[in-house]
Amino acid sequence: MGIERFERMGWKNRTFDVLNAVFLIVLMLTMIVPFLNVAALAFSSGMASMRPDIILFPKDFSVEGFATVWHSLDLKRPFANSVIVTVAGTALHVLLSSMAGYVLIQPHLPGKKIMVSFILLTMMIPQDAILIPLYLVNKDLHLINTLGSLILSGMISGFSILLMRNYFLGVPYEMSESAQIDGAGPLRIFASMYMRLAKTGLATVTLFEFVSRWNMLTAPVLFINDPAKNTLQVALKSMIVDASATSSNFLVTTNVRMAGILISIIPLLAIYPFVQRYFMKGLMLGANKE
Amino acid sequence: MRTLKRQGMLYIMMVPVVLYFVLFAYYPLARGLQASFQDYKLMGDRPYIGFDNYETVAHDPTFWNALWNTLAIGGGILVAGFLAPLIVALSLNEVWSRGFKKTAQLVLYVPHLLSWVVIGGICIFLLSPDTGLVNLLLAKGFGLAPINFMAEEGWARVVMVGSAVWKDMGYNCILFLAGIVAISPSLFEAARMDGATRWQQLRYVTLPQLLSTMKVILLLNTLGLFRIFDQIFVMRNPAIASKVDVLMMYTFQKGIMEIRIGPAAAASFFVVLFTLLLTVVVRRMTRFDEV
Incomplete structure (x- = not known):
């Protein structure tokens, strides 16, 4: 009886763990996919980037977007x-x-x-x-x-x-x-x-x-x-x-805009490892001291 | 003598801070209050006109519309921006694998690191009716006709609330997690010894113990309600302006675009009043819970 109950709990627990992980992964995808989309568009050619079929991978790979946005x-x-x-x-x-x-x-x-x-x-x-x-x-x-x-x-x-x-x-x-x-x-x-x-x-x-x-x-x-x-x-x-x-x-063109976005977030991504180390700790300190 | 010299030095170290706050915080506040009672012109006399500016603002339907928009969008962000990260934090807390937990936290935090120009720009792009990923998904997955999210009044506020909650999810989530981590592990142990299931532990240990963190976050977010500006400035467009223009947008347009300093100053002191009122209400409510 006791063992049966334990097993049922185990099964329920596992189902919950899987659903929980799926939920978090879907949530993470809502953050990851848009940025991959931006990157894919930024590295596509101007003509290709105006069509709606680029999602995760660049088409007609080029860096002309970066050159245009930076110089022109x-x-x-x-x-x-x-x-x-x-x-x-x-x-x-x-x-x-x-x-x-x-x-x-x-x-x-x-x-x-x-x-x-x-x-x-x-x-x-x-x-x-x-x-x-x-x-x-x-x-x-x-x-x-x-x-x-x-x-x-x-x-x-x-x-x-x-x-x-x-x-x-x-x-x-x-x-x-x-x-x-x-x-x-x-x-x-x-x-x-x-x-x-x-x-x-x-x-x-x-x-x-x-x-x-x-x-x-x-x-x-x-x-x-x-x-x-x-x-x-x-x-x-x-x-x-x-x-x-x-x-x-x-x-x-779209690739130019997306290149602009990528350029603007590079410095932030560069410091992100430090953010992870200090910023989050600082946040927690701030939250606990309130 | 030496203490005196020492203290003198300490006061000198404080001088820049005092000067700065006087010049860029207190003086502007006083000057704004003064301007709200003046017929303020950039040049020439500025006669005092009593409460005329306040009356002008009070009779301006755009102002009340802006207040309503602020309450609708800000209120939506307050509620959804509290519940969503709480649920995600609780869900993260149930994850056993440390690596997965850390990765999830890292990924969820990224949007908060980026500016509203970037996030707003990406949202506008993703939601566009012809090339946006969201409409592509709706069409392929559910066979729905494209929705012009950024131009339809019915969707405008939903989009604003949704994107704001999405952007700050990771940040608020960390605050909640900090609260969860601070709960004494012995409480969970005792609950487990008594045979509590995970759900019961959540219901009877985590949530009650998290109450003070919840109050702090609610209070902090309430103070942010009237500060919404960058997001609207980036994501608004003429088609939806009447549904999303918030109070700070109103002040900005009156003061900077139309150069009507007096009414703009009066409007901002209405906002000060609203902020004070709201703070008192929320304080009362959170204290009421405590009893």
Whole structure:
């Protein structure tokens, strides 16, 4: 009797396991197939890519789409702009946010509570509420149509400060006390000790920021209207979405558009192994500390 | 003396942050509030006109339509974007093979890494009536006539909600999994000793233990409800604009396209009000559950 029950459970369990795996595989296919489709189209010739029969494998293999999008449509310029904004913006973001995070772990610092609320409050300001005034501020500072406006946009965030603070709290404070006795100032302790010991935290914030800056759309749409200063996302948007609506441009065949998409996701795929290592851990840390 | 110098240095390290937040967070907020009471012109005087801008917005049917669209699309994303990743996380948790679990997590996370331009562009392409993969599948598999998903008003919001849920699936899934991993294994062991089936373990251990994670995710997603912008900006088109233009799109169009700063600022403070209201409601609801 007992054995019978056990066997029935085993059979039920196995059926469930199979159905469960099928469910997850189908779900994964909804993520994989579209990207394979994009890649197949990108590596097809212009003529072949306009027909509906390419699904997983390129037809009439060619890389002309990449050449067209990079040179003729000049995607290299917005690509370079995006690289500048992403690298400079991320570096500044990480440095300034961790500096603030370091200040916030100091015990007995007068005014620390005020600083924390000052930072927390900025996280509650809805983006919509400052969308238009931010445009005005950038205009007053003569930053419209400069890459500077994009680097400054989101240059510091409360979220990153608090995340770095959490990581710095993991560094034993006695270490910095003994360094203090040896005469090291706070800036030196921060640079030579904390920045080295909280590598996971730094990597997490860097990756978060890199991805969100590379994908940034609202800020360039608001602050940039000079095509020479456009970022990759805006250039892609006008190429993929707007061009497909009007289709007046004979250059923009499907393979060209898909090549543009592939080029834009290469940097993200390049950092994905690191994302997997740090980003997800960081997310979990963030979720558990809420 | 040395502590004083030390503290001085610490305050100096805080200066850039304070300056930045004053200039790019608090000042814009104050300036927006001020502009909402002004007849704001880019040049010349800006006389105060009381609540005229708020009245203009309140009498604009486009604004209320945008609010309704935000609630419909945002609400859809809130519900489906909560349930779908929860189900997937629970299903992932039942997988024994670590390799499969890890691969699935990796694959599911990819769309969240990409921009709305890329995801929106791919969606528009996949859903196109003549060459899109989805319509090809519907035609071959079910013999259905092609549907122009991106141009039919009835499908517009479904497409927006669906693509948003699909994109953020992996992200929310990881948050749920983090919650599941944090559950003490001894609880499951005790349940198994008592002869609980997998379903019973899920029902009586995992789900109740996951409640606090669920609340956090629900609250975080609620705050995102009024922030929907990139997706709509990429995926909207004139045929479906009246069904999908959300509040931030309204502010953007009024303020940047039409350069009517006053009404745009007033509209954004309506949004602040809605956000506050919604936050209070959700907080109440999640706390109510606790009792």
